[in-house]
Every structure is written in structure tokens, then in C-alpha cells.
Amino acid sequence: MTRHSPRRAPKALILSGEPPVEVMLRVDARARRITLRIGADGRAAVTRPPWVPAEEAARFARSREGWLRERLDARPPRLRPGPGAALPVEGAPRAIVPGPRTALEGGRLLVAGDPAAAARAVLRQVARDRLTAECDRLAAVLGVSWGPLALRDTRSRWGSCTEGGRLMFSWRLAMAPPRLLRYVAAHEVAHLRRMDHSPAFWRLVEGLHPLWREDRAALHALGPALHAWDFG
Incomplete structure (x- = not known):
């Protein structure tokens, strides 16, 4: 006798196009309706209550593809801490400058070694x-x-x-x-x-x-x- 495992709902949906967009599919027991949001990290997710089928949530995401792409296109570009960049610290831009040590000094952020790692440590x-x-x-x-x-x-x-x-x-x-x-x-x-x-x-x-x-x-x-x- 062959046993069949219950089909698991997919964890993500790929919206074809240029570029393709990945939408995470989530279930939240506290949700009362289907929602589509873009997180602070730029990742899109559609959330559904447990009683809503995954297929319905996927259809909802596809129906909002135009809105989703507009919002993603409007997001700021990715930035990398490095010499010459101005990293905000407590709301004020600090120029990143290579130095003998890592420290905040006036309006500058001195970094020793890898600028990204040093800036992260300061923050x-x-x-x-x-x-x-x-x-x-x-x-x-x-x-x-x-x-x-x-x-x-x-x-x-x-x-x-x-x-x-x-x-x-x-x-x-x-x-x-x-x-x-x-x-x-x-x-x-x-x-x-x-x-x-x-x-x-x-x-x-x-x-x-x-x-x-x-x-x-x-x-x-x-x-x-x-x-x-x-x-x-």
C-alpha cells in the first residue's frame, strides 16, 4: 500500500516578468483577511488567515502585481558603507573616513578595517x-x-x-x-x-x-x- 504525504502549501510565489518578483506566502492565525505588504527589506509577502486556501492568496498576489511592481520600483537603491559615503547616525550624516581606529569623531565616522563591519559595530x-x-x-x-x-x-x-x-x-x-x-x-x-x-x-x-x-x-x-x- 502506497502512502501519500499531505501536499504542503508553497512558501513563495514567483511573479514572472522582468525582473521576476518573489512573494512570500505566509499564514497568520491573527489575520482576518488577505494582505500584501512590502517589508522594510524590500521583500514582498502575502499573508492569509488559516481558513483561506493558499491558491486564493496566490491569486490575490497576482491581481496586485502592477501595484507591487510600482512600489518596488520606488524604493531607494541599496547602499554600501565605504569611504566617501555618508552614513546616518542618530539622524545626522557622518562621512565615512578610513582611520587608525573605529570611532565617531565630530561629523565623521572613522573606520579601521572593513568599513561595513566597522560601521555596523558602531551602530x-x-x-x-x-x-x-x-x-x-x-x-x-x-x-x-x-x-x-x-x-x-x-x-x-x-x-x-x-x-x-x-x-x-x-x-x-x-x-x-x-x-x-x-x-x-x-x-x-x-x-x-x-x-x-x-x-x-x-x-x-x-x-x-x-x-x-x-x-x-x-x-x-x-x-x-x-x-x-x-x-x-
Whole structure:
């Protein structure tokens, strides 16, 4: 007797054309409808609820191919840190200059060795220092404890919080203006009190960061430019 394995839904769809476009096919139990989005890393994904067939999600993606290609064409080009480039650090452009050591010096970023690796190390340290100080300050306001802090090069979110109080952030926040980093810190610290996105949660965020709406929108708009930098 021959047994047949259940057919697995494909994980990606390739839209033919020039150039071909890969669309990730995802299932999310929290989804209520089919959505098509382009992540900060430029990758497209269609998300469906579990009860929607994969074939229907694929048809939806194909029906939006024109819209998808327009958005992808409008994205900023990939950038590589190197001598002569101006890398944003805390919202200000820093000229990358070869030097005997790696350090921020005035309006310059001195890099020793591989420029991309050196720039990434500086951004990670800036992010760790600023986020640690900000989370300490905000946690004291709410009377909560937190830790440890983890830094990742995440593509779909700027931060996250676990039930155990572990906070994770994208180190690319070090490139953004400080107020945007402070907004993300406020968002995640507020989750230490409420692990949801209820009106009560957003009231907590507003108490910590009154201009959260403006800064959330600004970070969403700036995200593609921050993720355009390729650190290898």
C-alpha cells in the first residue's frame, strides 16, 4: 500500500516578468483577511488567515502585481558603507573616513578595517547605549523591571517584548533621529505593563511618548531608507 504525504502549501510565489518578483506566502492565525505588504527589506509577502486556501492568496498576489511592481520600483537603491559615503547616525550624516581606529569623531565616522563591519559595530554600540538608557528611564516611570536587551537586524519590526521582560530592538534604530528610537523604546516598555495593543496600552505609550503617532508615521516612512544600507 502506497502512502501519500499531505501536499504542503508553497512558501513563495514567483511573479514572472522582468525582473521576476518573489512573494512570500505566509499564514497568520491573527489575520482576518488577505494582505500584501512590502517589508522594510524590500521583500514582498502575502499573508492569509488559516481558513483561506493558499491558491486564493496566490491569486490575490497576482491581481496586485502592477501595484507591487510600482512600489518596488520606488524604493531607494541599496547602499554600501565605504569611504566617501555618508552614513546616518542618530539622524545626522557622518562621512565615512578610513582611520587608525573605529570611532565617531565630530561629523565623521572613522573606520579601521572593513568599513561595513566597522560601521555596523558602531551602530550596534550606539543603539545599545541609547536604548539601555531610555528603557531604564521609561521602566522607572512605569515602575516595572526589564531585561536583558537584545539587538538584531530585524526586517519586519523595530522592537519586541517577551512575557519575561526581554526586550529586542533593531540596531538600525541608531541611524534614525533620537526621537524615533525613543518612540520604539516607549512602545516596548509599555508592553511590560500590557502585552496587547488595546486602547489602555496606547494610553500608556502616550504617557511615555506623547508624540507617538507622529513618530510612528515618521519611522514607517524612513524605514526603507534605513534598510537600504547593506552591511553584508
